[in-house]
Amino acid sequence: MTGAATIEITGTGLAELACARLLLARGHRARVRLRAPEAAPRPLLLNAPTLELLRSLWGREPLADCHRLTYREVCWGPEGTGALRRLPQPAVVVDGGRLAQRLLDRLAARYPDALGDVTGAEAMAAEPAFGEAPAVRRWTVTAVGWSSGHRTAGRRHLLAGEAPLAAGQDERTARLVCTDLAWLHLTPLGGGRALLQAMVPGPVARPAELLARLLTQSALAPVLEHAPRTAVALPAAPRLHSSPAVPGRLLVGAGAIRYDPLSGTGTAQALRTAFLAADTLHAAAGGAPQRPLLTHYATRLRTAFHDHLATCARLYPQAFTSPAWRHEIDACGVAVTGNGV
Incomplete structure (x- = not known):
């Protein structure tokens, strides 16, 4: 690596904290700018692949006060016609705000200088002197989108x-069923x-x-x-930011790409954007040209968005035949035709 990036992480969501953890472990100067915590509880359902991602980042499972689930019952199809399936599906339910605070505390304990804004001196150090190779740069990573807009597949x-x-x-089984108008998850x-x-x-x-x-x-x-x-x-319709990667700024988490909650993988996908963002910044600090890196970042997200829409376009017609859902199914179909995204 020819230089270390100076990076401001704006926010303390799971994606931002994961990106900070990865960058700090690689020797970059990352600072986490705190945002006001959410007042209301935010239950998150974390399945086994999501828990494995969390363990890969934070060592032992960073969970406490969680409720563990064992099974999931699914009845997918027009009301009264779908077959009920009971599937072993270990998962935990945890308050997202408490989990984020726990991870933030762990980050601060390991990297005491990681909290707070990037200082003026560090910002100046991030700018290369005249004639120097631009190996050291200042970046901002956040899950809060900027004004260039999003592409949203539906209105749901x-x-x-x-x-x-x-x-x-039974308090150990999650349940998914359909009516004519909606799917419901308990x-x-x-x-x-x-x-x-x-x-x-x-x-x-x-x-x-x-x-x-x-x-x-x-x-x-x-x-x-x-x-x-x-x-x-x-x-809650799937959404992709029009420009998730621009020079000096990267979007992660739901600010970059939002998945239909039906997938059950939203938290895992948010964490994966953090891995991709950290790799992108690490490569940029190592001297790789910015533009191809940013293009690669955006292309990876666009491919994931297309794949997710294709899944929605396949599943929703199996469950909903009412005219109310026609627009949503057609909106997901852009993944198949390639129009609009």
Whole structure:
């Protein structure tokens, strides 16, 4: 390596922290700029491949206060026609904010100078003197997108709310079912509570009301004591940033590429962007030309986006025949034709 990069990591999401950990281990000067923590709990369902990625970064499994799941029941297809499958699928449910704080504490313990903004002196040192090879550069890595925009494949939204499980219900099995309008996923959180999510093909004005109605139409109704009293509706269609890599800046995580939650691999894919970003910055610090590196970074994300859309275009027609889903299925189909992305 001909030089060490000076890198500001803006934010403390799992992707940003993973990138910081990888860069610091390679001798780069990385600083993590803290953002205000999220006030509300953020349950994350982490499957076995995601846990393996976390272990590869942080050593022993960096989890505490998590709820462990053993099985997943899936009934995918038009309501009442899909076959129920019970699959062994070990996973854990953990609060994303607490996990990020735990990783941040571990990072600070190992690299005491890693927290805080890049200083003025370091910023000046990052600029090569006249006549020098530009081996040392300043970069910013973040999961917060800038203004050049995104390409979004659809309008669908995810409804989410918590509710108590009915007495005697299995707290080790996650469940996925379909209605005519939505797929619903129930994730036990431990302590007799569960997260209920529903994917619907567009924006929603009153998410709690719609989530309650979808629950009554599904096989999940007996599993909960009652429907969630409150719920949120979040944009959830797959999304790719138009320019995830530009000179001096790289986007990681959901700011660069967002997956349909149906895949169940969103956290793992966010971590993989961190690995790719760290390799890109390491190569740039070693003297590799920037432009081909940035093009490679963007191309890798675009390929992953196409592959994910192709999966959605294959799965959604198997479950939904209603006109409400036609737009979403057509939007996913751009992966097959190559139009629009």
